[in-house]
Amino acid sequence: MRVGIGILGGGTVGGSLANQLLREAGAISAKSGIDVELVAVGVRDLAKKRDFPAGYATDDLEGVVDDDRVDLVVELMGGIDPARSLLKRALEAGKPVVTANKELMANHGEELIELAAGRGVSLLFEAAVGGAIPIIRPLSESLAGERIDRVIGIVNGTTNYILTAMEDEGRAYADVLAEAQALGFAEADPTADVAGHDSAAKAAILAGLAFGVWVSVADVHTEGIHGIDEVAIEMANSLGYSVKLLAIADGGERGHVARVHPCLIPMGHQLSSVRGSSNAVFLEGPNLGQLLFSGPGAGGQPTATAVLGDVITASRELLAGSQVTPRIRYSAASPRSFDDVENQWYLRLIVADFPGVLAQVAGAFGAADVSIKSVWQEGRGGTVTLVIITHPAQEKAQRSALEKLSALDAVDQVAAIIRVLDEE
Amino acid sequence: MRVGIGILGGGTVGGSLANQLLREAGAISAKSGIDVELVAVGVRDLAKKRDFPAGYATDDLEGVVDDDRVDLVVELMGGIDPARSLLKRALEAGKPVVTANKELMANHGEELIELAAGRGVSLLFEAAVGGAIPIIRPLSESLAGERIDRVIGIVNGTTNYILTAMEDEGRAYADVLAEAQALGFAEADPTADVAGHDSAAKAAILAGLAFGVWVSVADVHTEGIHGIDEVAIEMANSLGYSVKLLAIADGGERGHVARVHPCLIPMGHQLSSVRGSSNAVFLEGPNLGQLLFSGPGAGGQPTATAVLGDVITASRELLAGSQVTPRIRYSAASPRSFDDVENQWYLRLIVADFPGVLAQVAGAFGAADVSIKSVWQEGRGGTVTLVIITHPAQEKAQRSALEKLSALDAVDQVAAIIRVLDEE
Numbered sequence: 001m002r003v004g005i006g007i008l009g010g011g012t013v014g015g016s017l018a019n020q021l022l023r024e025a026g027a028i029s030a031k032s033g034i035d036v037e038l039v040a041v042g043v044r045d046l047a048k049k050r051d052f053p054a055g056y057a058t059d060d061l062e063g064v065v066d067d068d069r070v071d072l073v074v075e076l077m078g079g080i081d082p083a084r085s086l087l088k089r090a091l092e093a094g095k096p097v098v099t100a101n102k103e104l105m106a107n108h109g110e111e112l113i114e115l116a117a118g119r120g121v122s123l124l125f126e127a128a129v130g131g132a133i134p135i136i137r138p139l140s141e142s143l144a145g146e147r148i149d150r151v152i153g154i155v156n157g158t159t160n161y162i163l164t165a166m167e168d169e170g171r172a173y174a175d176v177l178a179e180a181q182a183l184g185f186a187e188a189d190p191t192a193d194v195a196g197h198d199s200a201a202k203a204a205i206l207a208g209l210a211f212g213v214w215v216s217v218a219d220v221h222t223e224g225i226h227g228i229d230e231v232a233i234e235m236a237n238s239l240g241y242s243v244k245l246l247a248i249a250d251g252g253e254r255g256h257v258a259r260v261h262p263c264l265i266p267m268g269h270q271l272s273s274v275r276g277s278s279n280a281v282f283l284e285g286p287n288l289g290q291l292l293f294s295g296p297g298a299g300g301q302p303t304a305t306a307v308l309g310d311v312i313t314a315s316r317e318l319l320a321g322s323q324v325t326p327r328i329r330y331s332a333a334s335p336r337s338f339d340d341v342e343n344q345w346y347l348r349l350i351v352a353d354f355p356g357v358l359a360q361v362a363g364a365f366g367a368a369d370v371s372i373k374s375v376w377q378e379g380r381g382g383t384v385t386l387v388i389i390t391h392p393a394q395e396k397a398q399r400s401a402l403e404k405l406s407a408l409d410a411v412d413q414v415a416a417i418i419r420v421l422d423e424e
Numbered sequence: 425m426r427v428g429i430g431i432l433g434g435g436t437v438g439g440s441l442a443n444q445l446l447r448e449a450g451a452i453s454a455k456s457g458i459d460v461e462l463v464a465v466g467v468r469d470l471a472k473k474r475d476f477p478a479g480y481a482t483d484d485l486e487g488v489v490d491d492d493r494v495d496l497v498v499e500l501m502g503g504i505d506p507a508r509s510l511l512k513r514a515l516e517a518g519k520p521v522v523t524a525n526k527e528l529m530a531n532h533g534e535e536l537i538e539l540a541a542g543r544g545v546s547l548l549f550e551a552a553v554g555g556a557i558p559i560i561r562p563l564s565e566s567l568a569g570e571r572i573d574r575v576i577g578i579v580n581g582t583t584n585y586i587l588t589a590m591e592d593e594g595r596a597y598a599d600v601l602a603e604a605q606a607l608g609f610a611e612a613d614p615t616a617d618v619a620g621h622d623s624a625a626k627a628a629i630l631a632g633l634a635f636g637v638w639v640s641v642a643d644v645h646t647e648g649i650h651g652i653d654e655v656a657i658e659m660a661n662s663l664g665y666s667v668k669l670l671a672i673a674d675g676g677e678r679g680h681v682a683r684v685h686p687c688l689i690p691m692g693h694q695l696s697s698v699r700g701s702s703n704a705v706f707l708e709g710p711n712l713g714q715l716l717f718s719g720p721g722a723g724g725q726p727t728a729t730a731v732l733g734d735v736i737t738a739s740r741e742l743l744a745g746s747q748v749t750p751r752i753r754y755s756a757a758s759p760r761s762f763d764d765v766e767n768q769w770y771l772r773l774i775v776a777d778f779p780g781v782l783a784q785v786a787g788a789f790g791a792a793d794v795s796i797k798s799v800w801q802e803g804r805g806g807t808v809t810l811v812i813i814t815h816p817a818q819e820k821a822q823r824s825a826l827e828k829l830s831a832l833d834a835v836d837q838v839a840a841i842i843r844v845l846d847e848e
Contacts, residue, residue, distance in 0.1 A: 020569075020711065028569045031636040033753050036569075119668040126566060132712045134558070142550060142558035142733035145444075145452045147461075212455040270718070273697065287444065288556045288719070288729040294694070295715035309566035322746030323827035329457050 002035045003315040006070035008061055008086055010043035010050050013127070016300035017074065017307050018052035027367035028308075032317045036099070039069045044077075065090045072314055074307060075099040084108055091115050091123065096308060096318050098310040100127035100303055106217045109208065113326050122323040124310035129155060129202045132302030134296040134309070135281045139209040142328035143288065148210040150284040151249040152421070157203040157277030157298040158186045158193040159225050159245040163262075164275045167242060168235050173229060185277060195224035196260040199247045206281070207249035207258040213333040215249075215258055221338035223261040232348065232416040235387055236264050239376075241346075242272040255310035255336035264346055264420045271334060339396040344420035349386040349405065351381070351415040357410045361386060365407060368401035369393065383412055392422055426459045427739040428513035430494035432485055432510055433501035434467035434474050437524060437551070440499065440724035440729060441731050442476035452732075458739045463493045468501075489514045496738055498731060499523040508532055515539050515547065516640070520738040520747055524551035524731055530625035530641045533632065535564040537750050539693045546747040548734035553579060553626045554725030557719040558733070563633040564751035567712065572634040575673040576845070577765060579626040581701035581722040582610045582617040583649050587686075587773040588699045590657050591666060597653060619648035620684040623671045630705070631682040637757040639673075639682055645762035656772060656840040661689050663800075665770075666696040667842060688770055688844045728771035733742055763820040768797070768844035773810040774837040776801040777803070781834045788832060792825035793817065807836055816846055 005021060007014050021028075021038040029035050041056045042064040050057055058064060065073055065086055071331050074092040075097065077083050083104050091112070099105065105112070105128050116123035126136045130153070130306025139148075154160050158180060165176045177194070180186035192198045200220040208214040225245050238244050241264035249258040265272050270292050274280040284290050296302040317323045351357050360376070365372055370393040378385040390398065405411050429445060431438050445452075445462040453459050465480045466488040474481055482488060489497055489510055497514040499521065501507050507528050514521050515536070523529065529536070529552050531764035535675040540547035548562045554577070563572075578584050582604060589600045601618070616622045624644040631639040649669050660667050665688035673682040689696050694716050698704040703721025708714050720726040741747045775781050782799070789796055802809040814822065829835050 009816040016711075024569065024571070027571065028757065031752050032568045133715060134562040137561065137566050138558040141737055142561050142730065143733040144456045144736045145448065147448070148453065148727050270697070273694070285729075287440075287725040289723075289726050291557060291717075291719035293715075293717055296713040299713075305570050306566065307711070308569040312568045313565055317746070317747065320746040320748065322741075324740065324744065328455050331454065337449040406554050 001319050002037055003318060004069045004071045005311060006039050006041045006067060006073050006082070007041045007062060008073065008075045010041045010052065010057060011076065012300035013303045014041060014076040015051045016304035017076065018056060020308060022053070022302055026097055028312070032312050034312055034319070036311060036315065039067060046289050053347055054173050061086055062089065065093070065095070068211060070095065071318060072096045072098065072311065074311060075101055076307070077101070078103065080104055080107060084365045087112060088115060091119055091121050094119060095325055096122040098124050098307055098314055100307055102128040102198070102205060106204040109205065110214050110330070115329070120249050120323055122314040122317045124314050126310045127303050127306035129205055130202065130279045130293070131297040131299065132305045133279060133281065133293050133296065133297065134306070135293050136209065138293070139206070143283070144328055146285055146288055148283055148285045149251055151206045151210045151281065152271065153202065153206060153247040153279070153281040154244055154271060154274050155247050155279055155281065155297065155304065156193055156199045156245060157279060159199070160274065160279070161185050161277045163225060163228070163233070163243055163245065166230055167237060170230060170234065173226065179237035194226055196222040196245065197334035199245060199260040201382040203249055203258040203260050204249065207256055208330060210249060211251040211256045211298055212330055214330050215254055215256065215335065219258070219335045221259040221261070225262055227278065227416065228262055228418070229416065232418060235348065236399040236418070237345070237381040240267050241265060241420070242267055244271060246421070250341070255334060257336040257338060257341055257401060259338055259341065262418050264418055269421070283385060283403050308377060339394065341395050342392040343398065344422060345390045345398050346416070346418045346420050347388045347414060348416040349388065349411055350383050350415055351386050352410045352412065353381055353384045354410070360410055361405065365390065365401045367404055368397050370401045425743050426461055427742065428461050428463040428493040428495045429735060430463050430488040430491060430497050431465045431508070432463045432488060432497065432499045434476065434481060435500065436724035437727045437731065438465060439475045440728035441500065442480060444728050444732060446477070450705050452736070453781040456736050457725060458743070459832045460735060460739065463491060464488045464554070473834065482567070484508055486513065489517065489519070492683050494519065495518045495742060496522065496735065496737060499525055500731070501525070502527065504528055504531060505772060509537060509843050515543055515545050518543060518545055520546040520742050522548050522731055522734040522738055524727055526552040526622070526625040526629060533629065534638050534754070537754070544675040544747055546738040546741045548738050548744055550734045551727050551730035552704055553629055554703045554717070555723065556729045557703060557705065557716050557720065557721065558730070558819055559716050559790040560633065562717070563630070567707070568752055570709055570712055572707055572709045573675055575630045575634045575705065576695065576797055577626065577630060577671040577699050577705040578668055578695060578703055579671050579705070579721065580669060581703060582614065583623070584698065584703070585609050585657050585701045586618070586648060587652070587657070587667055587669065589766055591661060594654060594658065596837050598664045618650055620646040620669065623669060623684040623767060627671035627673055627682045627684050630671065631680055632754060633752060634673060634707070635675045635680045636752050636754055637680055639680065639759065643682065643759045645683040645685070649686055651840070652686055652842070653840065656842060659772065660770070660842070665689060666691055666845070668695060670845070679758060681786040683762055683765065688842055692846070728819070763818065765819050766816040767822065768816050768846060769822050770842045770844050771812045771838060772840040773808050773812065774833055774839055776834045776836065777805055777808045778834070782803060784832055784834055785829065788823045788828035789814065791828055794821050794825045813844060
């Protein structure tokens with residue numbers, strides 16, 4: 001049976017999807033029984049050269065949504081507006097929606113999901129997290145009956161590419177970032193990636209699905225990778241750790257909490273072998289144990305693959321007259337404060353080398369009730385480097401120790417602070 | 425809305441599921457909106473002690489299927505009969521079925537799927553492959569529109585446990601097997617696992633879903649791990665390889681082909697880090713790149729987790745009046761012959777040490793059109809060990825070379841043959 005597809009957005013992913021629909025329609029029909037038919041691709045700038053047949057392009061975005069031949073709307077424009085109003089328009093018209101827009105789903109998911117549920121229209125967003133990796137669907141269907149304690153993800157390909165290159169080649173952050181921009185792996189304005197905002201949106205989506213609660217991006221504590229220098233990475237490596245930008249969501253009885261920050265992870269951990277622009281998501285639960293999903297986290301074709309799976313599912317639901325949104329029920333719940341989260345900290349301090357300085361430093365931690373797990377000292381005479389890894393302590397205690405440390409005359413500089421993934 | 429669940433089979437997985445349904449019903453309802461209610465657990469031996477409340481147990485298996493309070497039947501007995509007739513009875517009565525039975529699905533999947541499709545009844549089998557790892561659903565939904573070139577799986581926990589212990593501890597096969605049996609990781613009769621039959625059933629299921637064709641277990645070339653000795657593993661390790669029992673399914677224009685045999689895989693490959701009883705499935709396709717799914721491949725609770733996801737999906741479809749089976753359309757297609765599959769072979773030969781013996785050995789390969797990639801010789805004088813890795817060649821050519829080799833007077837023994845995963 002025929003389902004007409006209207007795509008909003010003709011960039012890398014939109015173009016890949018358009019071509020895949022045109023090229024693979026026969027194979028898709030043979031394998032799924034659904035005849036997907038590309039109707040139109042809405043773009044903002046008709047003058048821009050596209051890598052799909054020009055006849056499908058139109059700059060009348062609302063016209064794509066309203067077109068009677070369009071049964072299903074795929075949104076691949078990104079950003080909040082006009083994506084948000086166009087998708088509301090589609091849902092209100094009873095047209096199922098597939099989107100890869102993590103920013104929109106993280107910030108306005110509640111509104112869109114409730115609108116879709118109220119109208120009985122499918123709204124699917126597999127490609128919003130993890131590119132080609134099926135993670136939204138396993139969380140919302142395969143594991144719908146499951147208690148999930150923790151989600152840990154490497155969900156931003158740009159930052160993982162940068163950190164991997166820094167680690168493998170011993171290069172400086174700014175140098176690798178410039179190369180990534182030249183190669184098209186990083187945007188001209190890389191802030192959304194390197195400051196962790198992209199990961200935070202994905203963390204909010206994953207936490208919401210894993211724990212069945214509405215999670216606001218504003219509640220996701222977010223730190224980026226711009227503070228990570230090559231010295232930190234080299235020292236981490238020598239201690240047996242890799243540095244990764246992680247999105248971590250914890251559930252449990254004390255409330256959920258989601259956060260994004262760089263983390264040291266032991267080199268034996270499965271996530272440490274996720275290299276380059278790959279993504280991975282790690283799930284833990286009392287019954288399921290540990291599951292790992294990994295694959296290409298970005299790129300036009302892999303992302304279009306995830307979108308296409310949703311298009312087929314939404315088409316099947318449309319044709320069967322049984323559209324389903326949401327798969328899981330969300331409830332309202334207050335998040336736990338990041339202040340209360342227990343973490344191990346790795347600190348690199350530049351201190352004056354005189355007798356008793358280590359006692360002063362240790363005293364600052366002790367006064368804040370943070371205990372030290374291990375200390376390494378490098379250099380001798382003048383100023384030396386102290387590398388400290390603490391035992392787990394609440395963030396507020398760690399910050400209090402940091403204040404006390406910074407106030408010490410002996411401490412010239414706190415050169416790096418990176419959290420350490422707790423080895424459970 | 426209420427859905428009454430009848431479980432067939434009260435063993436490890438059945439017991440875990442029964443307890444999970446009883447313990448987590450409130451949480452499941454909150455998260456999915458579905459009120460699952462355990463009605464009965466059918467067992468073959470009422471006298472046996474169970475780890476779920478005894479009041480649910482009955483030995484009237486048909487009675488469980490027929491019970492008016494049972495809306496959905498979960499089959500966790502294993503084996504072909506009576507599982508097959510009970511599931512047909514359920515489907516004919518319009519009751520959706522969830523099963524973890526790989527043997528049944530691999531051997532009678534076509535019959536059951538067509539019966540379910542004809543009656544419009546859901547039939548889900550996520551737990552038949554990969555325990556808690558969601559792999560059936562990603563293949564049949566997320567990737568339903570996708571061309572998949574290759575599936576590689578470590579899908580049997582027992583053999584992976586044995587091979588990992590042999591590798592980590594340098595122990596002999598028989599020794600580790602005996603330990604695994606004592607610990608309950610291997611059956612008293614371990615044939616189904618160690619001879620590769622369990623993996624072959626899973627390979628047939630995965631290949632069918634990946635390529636949209638009916639795959640018969642009889643067409644899966646199957647070799648087990650009993651021929652792998654500690655010397656082979658030690659030598660493989662020293663050359664930078666791990667030994668794993670792999671299920672490999674290749675698609676493509678020349679036809680699909682599925683097979684199970686031990687394989688050397690480079691230590692850097694993601695599958696080489698799948699240790700102990702863990703499972704993993706690796707997918708490759710032109711658009712999606714490479715995806716890896718890994719997690720616990722066996723055990724009552726992880727498997728029950730996968731079953732529960734299916735129970736919720738099937739319940740939702742039942743309540744929505746839109747049951748869907750199959751997710752993908754299967755077609756009939758002849759498999760490619762295993763004879764034509766190209767593999768690299770690793771061989772360990774015990775040969776007499778005299779001038780010209782290597783030329784004779786090399787000549788045997790050359791006469792069969794197999795070229796040698798590398799040779800190592802160990803020992804000197806009397807008999808020596810030759811370790812040979814060939815370039816890729818068709819299985820029939822490799823076998824022809826083997827015959828010629830075996831006929832040489834200089835060759836005392838072909839001590840090991842293991843295929844090598846091609847590094848694409």
